[in-house]
Amino acid sequence: GSVMKPFVYASAIDAGVYPYNQLYRAGQFDYTVDPGTGEIIRLENGAVTGYPTIKDALGKDFGVLSFEDGLANSSNIAICELLANYLDVKTYENYLDKFGFFKATDIPFVPETSGAKNMSDATSYLSTGFGQASSITVLQLMQAYSAIFNDGVMMKPYVVESIVDSATGQTINKFEPEAAGTPISADAANQTKDIMRQVFAPGFSGEKFAMEDVDLTGKTGTGERYDPETGTYDTSVFTSSIMAAAPADDPKIMVYWGMVSSNYINYSAEPFQVIMQQALIANSVNGGTSDSANEPYGQWESYEMPSLVNHSIDYANNKMADKHVNTVIIGDGSSIIDQFPKAGGTINSNDNVLLLTDGQSLTMPDLIGWTRKDLTALWQLSGLPIRQDGYGKVVWQSIPAGEPIQADTEIEVSLE
Template identity: 60%
Template sequence: MVDGSLLPGTLNVYKEAIDGDDVILTIDSNLQSIVEAQLQETIKANNATKAWAIVVEVETGKILAWGNYPTFDQNNPKEISNYMNDMTEMNLEPGSVMKPFVYATAIDTGVYPAGKSYTAGSFTFTQDGAGKIIRVANGTDTGYPVINDALGENFGVITFEQGLAFSSNIAICELLANYVNYDQFSNYLDKFGFYQYVDIPFVPETTGVKNITSASDYLSTGFGQASALTILQLVQAYSAIFNDGKMMKPYVVEEILNPHTNQVVEKFEPEVVSEPISAETAAKVRELMAGVMADGATGDRFKIDGVDIIAKTGTGEIFNEETHKYDENNYTSSVMAAAPGNDPKIMVYWGMQSTNYLGYSAEPFKTIMQAALIANAVNGTAQASAPQEGDTWATYTMPALINHSIEYANEKMKDKNVKLVMIGDGNTVIDQFAKEGQTVYSYDRVFLLTNGNTITMPDMTGWTRKDITAFWQL
């Protein structure tokens, strides 16, 4: 009938839904749980209104965990106040985490003033007839806004290396006014992929806003204000610094499988987007970022005992859409970090928005970084990334050892600098981890399950989560 009710004797046909394909993510579920818990702790401990964290494998771009808070319960759709993914859709003025890209531009174009000094504190400027920015004496009325170092700091006369360690805005102004020119900086912002779609599959994005037309906005963009970007853009750009100049596209979908045939419908592989800087430039920027972690520098609070970290911190002003002014008490606080410092494997970007921008706790970041290193069997110490004389540091392809004798396995593994763990007292290998064809690294644990019935509990002191998981799975 016209009202949709059924007439007696008519046939009602139901069409059952057909299951779609399975989507396999790059996300490590255990690490994701830790990130989620630490974001809650960030909100609680720092009275923050927003918090986020993302963990990425440097050499591949795989996103191992990501999250932002406050979140929502999908079972209560009426309570969802914000559907936006802050990682890809929030336009963010990130603050000083942008500064390494100014240094990278200066180094890559051959104009970086290594070892030279400048006067910090305040930057008063005007422009000449050709538009060049000219620094003038403080107190001069030029009609342009004076740029200051954060919190009214005045570091006096310091080197540009110290300028990054102390996060001096004036170092950026000096570099952009007297060494790097407008066209160079604009070009490198484009080369690093800022204000463009990262084009990550299946995830909605915004592009941010490139705002460098005026002199003050040009200078401010160099220390992370005036122009707005997305967190995913920032992560992709930093991969070039951490990965010897090769910029990796972040991705979160590993593959799509047909659940009925188990056939791969689509597979996603690591992708080098471009090489915006040379490997030499990347190494120099990493060296400068190591100074950020020095005693008394801005990264001091993010130190982790026994872990060699390079980082750049950021404190950013937040533009209030209602007042059309920057908030006076609410700021973005964040850190972009990677470990081990001289051969980064894992990168973490953690941040929040809060009125507590001076004495906030860095413990959530530390917990996430430590968990990420453990979950991926990465030794974060300087010794691991820089072997001493006589040590070896290499990668190996795991041979097929299943159904072979213990003697054969020992022979095949004797030239590999790994730690063999035999499970059981048998004489034949019946399972192995890592699997045939997988890559293993120096000092990794390799587990061989034998056909013996007696299993002795090993000493697991110092084992990673990955090691313990492999043991119990075997």
């Protein structure tokens, strides 16, 4: 399924052919092949060529998109455009080989198959880019994604850390992390990783998987199941999956979750979210949704948010003193009249906690490193109009921190 799409982007970026700041027309892709050069040529919609029309999932027409939005919307047409007009079969096939697809990872204790590469014609080549025609294994997928999440260095998976003699305590065999290659540069990996962060933004394909306390990068996927007996794809049962890593800036945990079901639209994202959160907690990794002007606290800890409304600032500071969070006071009053999160909610280390006071004067908070969730909370508490551009974390604010502002002051921020 569509979890294959980031490898087209990574390949184009690494090969130096990615179309930055360019747009394409989504919806459907009708095409033919130049018999002399083998070049795939896109034609007007409805052209009859003998090649099957490729459409975006569920027949959606996203209109004109940037390629970055194309990935966030999981557009098949973005992949077709990249493979037809920027990459070529030989180049893309070489990258798939470098990523380790279609061959066993050869890890111990796990039986494997190698999958099947099918790029012998134009349709299969294009379809491989969005996760059809060819087949791969989950182990290959995990290994390949490790390069995107790990600065271009691909790590070989392993499932046993060590074998110890239960009688003597002697270590019989020990397995260590092992690099399996460098299919792309660190720069290409990080650019791809950053593009994938938008997948989880509101209105895009991975929105349901977004987590309040975790900054994710990754890709969702829906795939058709091939029936070898009929030689066709099943029209009633599909695969649904997600590959994600956190924290997005410097991934420490990656999770692949998937299922097979006829319900490929309205299923719950909670199983994935529980796995990701528990993996982060078990490894003492912070989810990365908030930054502090000081060095972030290095451990993941969860707390219950106390009730601070109708209490003094001193009281609030005392209640929050043992919690490694960033407490932001809004207004110059002495008593708290509203708070985010609400009492009883869960907060995690390095989260932003916003406390609105009964004061009349406001000063501009330092928004650098804030997420859209934090900005929404600030707007809901204070009523300050905030114009947001981009996705990720705030990297620029129109009004410097500490400056006096009014209740109707319009604030602009840029996120990356």
